[in-house]
Amino acid sequence: MTSTSSRPAIAVTGLRKSFGDHVVLDGIDLNVPAGTVFSLLGANGAGKTTTVKILSTLSRADAGEARVAGYDVAREPDAVRASIGVTGQFSAVDKLFTGEENLRLMADLHQLGRAEGRRRIARLLDQFGLTDAARKPSSAYSGGMMRRLDLAMTLMGSPEVIFLDEPTTGLDPRSRRDMWQIVRDLVADGVTIFLTTQYLDEADELADRIAVLDGGRVVAEGTAEELKRRIPGGHVRLKFAGPEGVDAALGVLGQASRDNDALSLRVPSDGSLRSLKTLIDRLDERAIEVDELSVHTPDLDDVFLALTDEKVTVR
Structure with missing residues (x-):
């Protein structure tokens, strides 16, 4: 996978965040080239979700600087939000709506015209294999279908950067592999993926670079093979x-x-x-x-x- 731009998609310097006396992020630095998959690994509570919240403007850092898609997260939050998509651990799908209605809602939120909205909805339904289920209530969808619909909703705004926070939790092996292929296809189209996961085989399979977060610090960063070579036993x-x-x-x-x-x-x-x-x-x-x-x-x-x-x- 190759970068589509000389400008990094995400650049983080000295990022800090505490909740009371508890330090969650203790001055982390990250650099994510455009058009790649970057995976942030860490135990529960290590600060992965906090990092995603700061980079996606849902939370403010106590110190440090972060730029996403070229925009300063603190000073240009609206520009950042217009450039990103976020798919969290829990689905944003409204189960009372059909798949098509969920996508139409996102089209309206992005202020797409009626013709453009219909065109993009049809393309996303086809891309994610949901055309046949488009008019069924999403409450009847399987876990894998729900996650695909969730990601399709994220893509309605054509984001440059997508944050995937634990995207395959609870999915069966086939659905996980379907999601992996979707990620590969997105990156091939130039999208940057910031992936947090506890499934290490997922990071090994998808990520161009991996950072390991522990104690609020990045304790190692590199390709999967580079990280493996650091550990005795080879x-x-x-x-x-x-x-x-x-x-x-x-x-x-x-x-x-x-x-x-x-x-x-x-x-x-x-x-x-x-x-x-x-x-x-x-x-x-x-x-x-x-x-x-x-x-x-x-x-x-x-x-x-x-x-x-x-x-x-x-x-």
């Missing part, structure tokens, strides 16, 4: 045709764990291309043949638990 597994190969490789590599039954070695590695090339070159210099090579790195669960203070169970 290794390369080498499998050989016979014990002679294991012996020869162990003599060359030194630091490795041997598994005689599997005729394999486990060699510590950060999983980077450079370390892998060094390993292969050392084996190649001694003409040691390897039947199978696989790289194993910690997953985002390992990263999360290693970087956060609270030892929480992460879904």
